[in-house]
Amino acid sequence: MKFLPLLRATLLVSAVALLPATTAGLAAVDGRSSAEFGKLLAIYQLVKDNYVDDVDDDKLFKGAIDGMLASLDPHSTYLEGSSLQRLETMIDGNYTGLGLSVVMDDGAVKVVSPFKGSPAEKAGLKAGDYITHLDGVLYYERDLDEAVSKMRGPPGTSIRLTIYRPGRDEPFDVTVARGVIELEPVTSELKGNIGVISINEFSRDVGKDVNSAVSSLRQQAGGKLAGLVLDLRSNPGGSLDEAVALSDLFLEKGDIVSQRGRLAADNMYYRAHSGDVAKGLPIVVLIDAGSASASEIVAGALQDQKRAVIMGERSFGKGSVQSLIGLDRTSAVKLTTARYYTPSGHSVQEGGIEPDIKVPQLSDPDARTRAERAIRESDLRGHLINEVSLDDKQLEADKQDDPRFAMSVEELKKQGIEDFQLHYAVQTLQRTAAVPALAATGKR
Structure with missing residues (x-):
């Protein structure tokens, strides 16, 4: 099994780097005279000698490894054989x-x-x-x-x-x-004079694909493109590098994201380069509870830099980075090694990205119930705790009713509106001149 493809992108709600395992760390464990290691070996021997059936060593060792990693957080795991191969095939899309x-x-x-x-x-x-x-x-x-x-x-x-x-x-x-x-990582369409770019996952070349989509939409609009919607809803994440590349397309300068780990070597800062492919056009970013990891990096960067207005529902809240550490050619450990932070220093871990304008998906009859019960990082057993204390009211805010949005599914259908959140984003951009806060997100 080759690990190089795993370095190029990430699987779903993960940001993965490739690290080698070191024999020094293993030797330190071997030389440690610990009562706890003694217990582990004693239990192993008890099972081998007394369990009702013969138990294969591989089963016991894998169970011990799985239990150890599961006790850390939901994203640290042991991969071998078919599970490692599935990671590779999903990355290839x-x-x-x-x-x-x-x-x-x-x-x-x-x-x-x-x-x-x-x-x-x-x-x-x-x-x-x-x-x-x-x-x-x-x-x-x-x-x-x-x-x-x-x-x-x-x-x-x-x-x-x-x-x-x-x-x-x-x-x-x-x-x-x-x-x-x-999977088509990037699709685009023109709605009137507004370009809509849907980013479905952060796999290879997403930054380049979005750059090409902006150029294509501008041509389709005859040079009269009035704004862009970046749709990151239900995008579970992917490559950290591609999230940085996409954010950099629309930012002239400043931080995009930083990651900080227990070791100084794990700390990294990603900054924008000069140039805005949208040339100052107003941008709306759509997010929901399924927007995670790399999606939250993009939304957080554009929100903190005041380059875009974030609409929709609070995001998933995965603010950690996983490193893929190869043990041999057929096995690896995916281990959480850092947290990432938005330009303002905000960790999205647990809390996620709060939209500037909360817009429910009124066109989905089950949306309200699903929004109330949507799974997020903070719901997962053993999730990392945010280092900054979170306001419970903030975490629950997106469950409150908003009097601005009262249309029923039937009323929307009569108006031909199949996707209310997208409709609202496009309408908002078309009214940009009457929305000073949105107009201010343009090129300064």
Whole structure:
């Protein structure tokens, strides 16, 4: 297994760097006369001598490693064989399956977000759904890799998922046909004189693709492009480098993001270079509970630098960086090694990015219930605690009703509005001249 592709991008809600394992660290552990290590060895021997069945050493060692890393945080994990290969194939953006970003939440498989255009999204799966059964088999307190592997398979084959959706009294079944997941990291379209650029993941060349999209939209608009919407909703993250590259497109100077770890060598600062590809056009960035990691880096940078107005709902709140440490050619440890901070020094860990203008997704009949119960970093067992104390009222603010948004799904349908958040963002940009705060985000 080659590790080089793993350095080029990240998997979902992670920012991964490649680090070598050092024999010095292993030697230090070997020479440590610790009572706790003695307990570990004693328990191992007890299991080998007394357990009702013979137990393979690989099973015991892997269980010990998994338990050790699981005690740290939700993003530190041991990867080998098929799990490491899945990381590689997802980074390449081409695999067969359902197109879901999932996590384990108190023993259950929970959907962070379906990928845009994926079989899962087309089948109606939504962020916050729990997958309780796969083809009738209960998946609870089981390995996440096992569940993911079960959802993979040849294109065209189907799997029956039993879904529990918060707000509904009874679970329901959904049959999803697997497909080839060829994610389009960047798509764009022109709505009137407003350009809409959707960034679905932060894989290779996202910065270049967005740069090309801006040029294409300007040509389509005949040189009369009036503003841009960067849609980062349900974008679970990806490459830190690509998040920096995308932010740099629209910033003339200043910090983009910094990462700080326990060791000085882990501290890094990323700064913008001169040049704004949008040439001062006003920008709205759309985020929601599925916007995580690299998405939050971009939203935080453009918000703190006052280059864009952030709209939508509070983001996921993953403010940590994972390093991929190769043990040998077939195994690695993904270990949390740093936290990242926005230009103002704000850590998004737990709290996420708060939008400047909170806009609910009124066109989704289940949106309010899902927003109230949406999974975020702060909901994951063992998540890193933010070093700065958080105001509980701030964390709960996006659950409060806003009197400005009272239209029903039926009323929106009559007006032909299928995506209220996007509609609101485009309308706001078209009224830029009447919104001084937004106009101020332009080139200064």
